Amino acid sequence: MAKSHVSTSINGEPVEYLCDPGDTLLDVLRNELQLTGTKEGCGSGDCGACSVTLNGRLVCSCLVLGVEAEGAEVGTIEGVGANDKLHVIQEKFLEHAALQCGVCTPGLIVSTKALLEENPNPTEEEARYYLAGNLCRCTGYDKIIRAVMDAAETMREGA
Amino acid sequence: MVSVVYEAPDSIEGAVNLLANADVPAHILAGGTDLIIQTNGSSDAERLFVDVKKIAGMTEANLTDTALVLGPSMSCAAFTECDDIKAVFPGLVEAAYLIGSTQVQGRASVGGNLCNSSPAADTIPALIANGAQCVIAGPGGERTVPVEEFVTGVGRNCMEKGELLKQITIARPAANTSDAYLRFIPRTEMDIAVAGAGVSITLDDNGTCTAARVGIGAVAPTALLVPDAAAALVGSTLDDAALQAAADAASAASSPITDRRGTVEYRRQVVGVLVKRAATIAAERAKGG
Amino acid sequence: MSEAQEFKYIGQRTIRPDGYDKVTGRAQYGADLSLPGMIWGRTLRSPHAHAKIVSIDTSKAEAHPDVFAVVTFKDFGSVEGESINAGEGAADVLDLARNCLADDKVLYHGHAIAAVAARTERAADDALDLIDVKYEVLSPVMDVEDAMKEGAPVLHEDMFTQGYEETPSTPSNIATRLEMKMGDIEAGFAEADVIVEREFRTPTAHQGYIEPHACTARYDEDGQSMVWCCTQGHFDVRTSTAKLLGLDLSKLKVVASEIGGGFGGKTVVYQEPVALALSRKAGRPVKMVMNRDEVFIATGPTSAAKLKAKVGAKKDGTITAMQGWMAYEAGAFKGSPMMPGVMTMFTPYDCGNVQVEGFDVVVNKSKVAAYRAPGAPQAEFAAEMVVNEVAEKIGMDPIELRLKNAAKEGTQTIYGPKLKTVGLIECLEAARDSDHYKSALADGCGRGIAAGFWFNIGGQSSVSINMNTDGTGTILEGSPDIGGSRASMQMMAAEVLQIEPSNLKPIVADTDSLPYSQGTGGSRVTFATGMAVIEAAEDVVKQIKERAAAIWNVTAEQVDYADGVAINTAGEEKMSLAEVCQAAEKTGGQISGTGNINARGAGPSFAVHLCDTKVDQETGKVDVVRYTAIQDAGKAIHPSYVEGQFQGGAVQGIGWALNEEYIFNDDGVMENPGFLDYRIPLASDLPMIETIIVEVPNSFHPYGVRGVGESGIIPPLAAVGWSVGDAIDRKVEELPCSPPRVLSLIQNG
Known part of the structure; x- marks a missing residue:
């Protein structure tokens, strides 16, 4: 299965990645992009450990496909606070x-x-x-x- | 693991085309909160996901002078922010608000809840109570089905291959009408309904109920319209005897199962309690409105 | 120590040193390490609760193009039944190996059978489907009653009940029978004016940590290996993994990642030996991460139990006799926490006539693991419910009844020693005098009170403090930090060295960097590892004095150390700690203190909880409307994290009492292996959890510390259970108090 190419924005920065169409956004964040601040606790939307924002909406990244982030704005824990200062x-x-x-x-x-x-x-x-x-x-x-x-x-x- | 093919058409025709011509199991991807979990547990080798959220109108709601026209894939979070809809259909909005967590509401939709066709879906009894109609698009054009006839069994509905839910429409209710939805869960949030009840009540100027619709969930293979419960309310001032008669009618109409979420006896009893309580709230609202 | 001490840093609410990494997402947990060339391991699990394995054919999986290795029990090599320290207490190596990968039998739904390492997680999952296992399915036994019956299907043909004078000659599911007694139980009941006797049940409950078990293992060409994992005891992971794979301890380095909760459940190995076996076979690093359903079906939980309690008292409230009986599920292999259940059941009471009998019973469920005060919540639930009923029957306030009979210094325990200084009376008085207890109970509500006792343990802890040339230092400890203990280590070292805590960086060192340290469990870390830290810091102070003495040409005895400054009592000179460290090069090399100890004298921590609930009479739903947790901390090093332990324990207990339970179908398959239907408490389910920290110092710790991690989970079961019964005018005998059960109690009694 060919991988899909996705252009998105994560924490305000443009990001491109390849993913399997079945991969969740959580898989992509953690395994492709090494943004491991987003955690997996259940994989079924029942624990909230993988919470991110998608176009400003709070979602579980385990219930979003990586391909759905195309053209979207994703916010993760890594984007909370400034580089030198906590939120x-x-x-x-x-x-x-x-x-x-x-x-x-x-x-x-x-x-x-x-x-x-x-x-x-x-x-x-x-x-x-x-x-x-x-x-x-x-x-x-x-x-x-x-x-x-x-x-x-x-x-x-x-x- | 299932191999997924992902398509995101920008028109109903495009979606119908993809769904109709799929040679692998095809699924409509709206919020994905059920579909992604089900796919992880599936033995299918391949699945086609048709993401319908890029189609105009699918993620919008429009309350006109005559009706609510709801794009089925509008997220519950966005839906529950619509104050105008909440003023007219508070119970339906409550039902959407009860689906899962804040996070799940960010993705889940009323249409998705309906098409997933779980017996325990929260919005279905509320849609039934409000007499919602489902507009279905397919290769042969459009057809409209009353919501209580849409779901045909556990996880099954009347949509044929190539069809998709295009709109949910609800006529604006008569004056002095309102609704309420209540469900019972063991915790305060995050659970699947053990029982649910949606009730719409119309009152006359004297506070007598002139029309009612009662929908119940999680107590039968599909959510049910319970005319006997409504009949028990119509003509009454929603006194204790009428409420109890409606509760008893709902319990009698139910045919629940025992599972990890509740027993037959418990569900049958609690659905009656919920009908009673939801009818009382709906009536209060109808008076106020 | 006995008198109140003045502290400079102890007792403050500092910012924890690992906090920044945790609020920014930088902290690396079990699943967060990836290595070059890494592949993914997944586990094949039994669909049956009880079956013989007739054959396993892995050839098709091995032929999968993305698969690097497949392992089964055979890959562990020769493992023999011997006892090792594998987490909280001893474990049989063979049982451990058979739990990691089944040998000739599967003993529960979810029992691991084989594992595959492949290029991707998806490929590994696909390859699992290619493994062909033939089973001969057997009838499962799913509770102690069925398991203890004559003629029940037997899990282990080689298990004969221990604990009778004569060991039976036929195998049985009862691993052990234990009896403890003192005084004359019959005479005690004969003296009583009131006797209450009831039977209770508690469900299988899981620790419910949010982070699933995860590890990354690497086995190198030269036989050196590394395991990175989330564990409460990385030295014990090393022991177990090395034993199963036949490695020397020096060849295996275990690194404790940050750990996302454990509560006892991460004291044993599941995947670590399997991942390393896969890596050895594949020649690649292997990562294994459990799914949530695997966590539920194949790790933890704690024992479901059946219990009886009988208590007799005089009209004036004097308890004259206490008798208990309990059967605890061990899961698939022997070793439930029945013994601590027997030991703790009636320990909050100073009663001379006590008898308790317990049974450790195997059933076709996942092998139980330690869970916060393992064994005590079930036993003390039964005891506390009956004590409350005794108070009710004689018309006495339940706190007064407890005060009249409270265990105190000198009280004889059923398990041998007499209690040293303990704080139960102080906790009961604090409860009695609390705003909560004095408040009126709202209409339709019930109130419950219960006490809890847990021993706490000491044990081996190893610590080094390495001083830098600028006077800052690094604290190396061997106890994984599960809830903020690095903060208390930092504070205790700072107190000894009299320097700002932020000048000391505490880290959890890997197994190559320190001698053996016992795991984080038994509420031992702040007590025992804290003592090791204090000893290591005192060692640093001693060296500071010696170095300053060398510079000043006086003896070390002539040097004082105060406020972070060495003072020459024979002259005028002073040198700060930093100055002495800076000069270390000239006085013999760098300064490093060690504290490698086996701590004795852990002080028990008693807890008393108050709970108000409101019950919906038509649905049986219970709301906790007010809750107060009172507990003896000895000395609270960091009060915020002490309160956090009280609150967290209380809420886990509330969950256990209200909604948490494993639900199995007739085939022994768990039907609710997820957070959707295994219902742990949510933010919206709870009120604020009020806390009162009682401080009755433990004389065996330099600062008076008692462990506080575990006692807090004990009282909620009876505090909630009694409160619910009070609200509906019924007696609760079975947990959880789920809505259907409560409604049935309301309607049917």
Whole structure:
């Protein structure tokens, strides 16, 4: 089977790759492009570890084909924050000890960024429901939600 | 592993052509949230994916004076952002909002949910409650099918080879009409419905129900329209006795199975509870609207 | 240590040193390493729960153009039954090998049979379909009741029940029977005014870490080999893998990647020996990553159990007798955590008349692995439910009842020693005085309370601290950091050296770089590896003093060390740590401290949890509306991560109590091997988890540390279970409290 050629944009930079039409965007990010910050926890859209944005929409990259990224804009954890400075959300996750093992963290940060872009002033309940698709088995979510709410507040103040 | 051929036509005709002439199993790729997982578990050697999201109108919704015209591949996330639609069909929008996580809603669509034809699909009971019509395009032209006749069995529907769902249309409801959809899941999110109920209620000025439609899900091989439940509501002021009669009618109409998500007894009981609760919410909304 | 100490760094909430890599996606986990020329391994798994393997034909798979190697059990060479330390406790090497790749029998759905290495993951998967295995299918036994019946299908013809005076002559699925007792149980019950006895069941539950097992293995021409993997104990991976492949330990380097959760489930090997065997055969590096369904069907879980508890008490609340019985599923091979279940069941109580009997039973499920306080949650669930009912029957507050009978310093345990200083009473008092316990219960809600006890362990830890010429240093530790322990290592070393924590970089060193260290388990790392860090840092301080003494021409005893500065007590001179390190070249070479210890004196950590639930009376759905976790940390090195352990343990326990369970069909095939239907708690399922850190110092640790990782998963089962029963006026006897079960309790009693 011939591979498909895809031109896309990842974290604002033009990227081209070849992929099998059956490969998921997650496969491409991790195995072709070595963007291993995006994690695979389930491969079925049930854990959120592979969360990325596709044309600004939060999606599970395990449920998107690599070929579907043609002409699209993809955002991954590697694009959160500047090269020399963490994003406020990243800072707040560290400050609040919102991670233990950290494997769900990239997905949670990508999702939190999408949440706060859509809704800069979420209630705790709104944050919990928006992030329900990001499983964390270590923290019990308490410190994650505190980090999200604090990041939201800090971002509102800075806006 | 399945070898995938990917095509992304830009017209209905192009899609119909690809689907009609495929010599391997052909599948419509909308959000892909079911298709990609199913393909990973498939024993097919090769599959054709026809991505329909580049076709004009497939990912848009338009609420006119007379009807909602919904592009079947519009993501649930985009759909639930349409405040005008939410004002008219709050229950249908709720159903779309309940599908999977935020991430899944970023891809999954009402049409995809319908075409996947799972007995537990959240939007189907809500579409049934609202009397939705499915516009199907195929090699022989277009045909329109009521949503309750679209799904024919577990994972099966009335579409023939070469056909695709082009539009879902719902007529604007009469005055003092609203809907609600509720499902039961063990957690607060992320689960597949153990039972679901969509109810549309029309009230007169005295608060008496003049028309109702009740759709139930996850309690039979297909989502069901339950006329007996609607009949129990019509003519009543949605008092406890009428609600209980509707609940009992829904339970009686159900023919659930026992599986990892629930038992026969449990589902039969809970679907009644959901009908009762959804009818109450829909009526409150109908009053308010 | 006994009195309260003043600390400069301990107790602060520092930013963890590995945090930046984790919030940016740079941190490399098990599946994140790729090597030049690397190929992919995949595993063929049994579709049957119990079957004899008649034949395996791999020839077609080997002929596949993209396939480099196929391995089966035969590729492990000669493996004999012997006991090795393979993770949390001993394991039989032959069982380990047979679990990695089945020998003559498959013992559970998902049991690995063969593995293929191919150019791509897809090709490897395709090649698996080309392996022809002929089975003779046998009836599966799926629970302890069936497995213990006379005439049940037997999993292992060579297994005879241990633990009776006379070992039976017929094989059985009961691997071990164990009884522990003290006092006079009959006399104790005779004294009681109230006796409560109930039978309980808990389901098969999985650790549910988000990162699937993954490794990359490379076997070189010269016989040197390397395994990179996510594990809680890379030295134990080395032991197991070397044993299965017949390698010298020096020829195998195991590198612990960042680890995406384990909770005990990543203390044993599954793929690592297989990947290395494939690499040896293929001459290429091999990566293996499990799918989520493989994680569920073939790793973990913890034992489903059937239990009985009987407790007698006087009207004044004095508990007079406690009796327990339990049968734990071991999965396919012997070795459930029944023994710690027996040991912990009634340890929160100071009662002289106790008897507990336990059975370790094999069934056709995946071999269980350690799961956070292995064995204790099930046993203490049964005990705590019955204790709550005793309190109810005599009309006493359940916390008062526990305070009246609480285990304390000097309490005789059923397993031998008397307890040293422990903090159960302090935890109970904190619970009693908490805002949560004083708050009124909302309508339609129930409240539950439960205590939990876990021993914690010490064990071998090896640490080096290498000082740099600018006075900064690197801490090499051998304990994989699963939840932020590098932060506490950094803080403890900083406390000894009296320099800023950020001047010390803690790393988890590979097996070539340090002597053996036990894995991360048993809540041992902050305690034991922390002690090794303190010892290594003290070694550095000692050398700093010696070097300064050499420069000043005084004896080391004449040098003091305070606030990061060496002081000549015989003169006026001072030198900072950095200055001494800078001068190391002139005083004998570079400075490096070591702490290679076998730590004794781990202090148990008691926990007490409070749970309020609301139950939908028409659907049986349970919402946790308020939850408080109280636990003795001895001394909280980094309070945020201590709270995180309490919260994480509590929520895993809540999941176990509410919705998590393995569901099997009649053929023993797991029907819910994914996060869709194995329902772990979501952010939207929970309230904030309130915490109270109790600090009753452990006198055996220089700073008073007790491990805190495990006790927190014990109380939730009964705290939730009792709370649900309270809300519906029924007695819960089986977990999980899933909606259908709760509705049935409401309607049928």
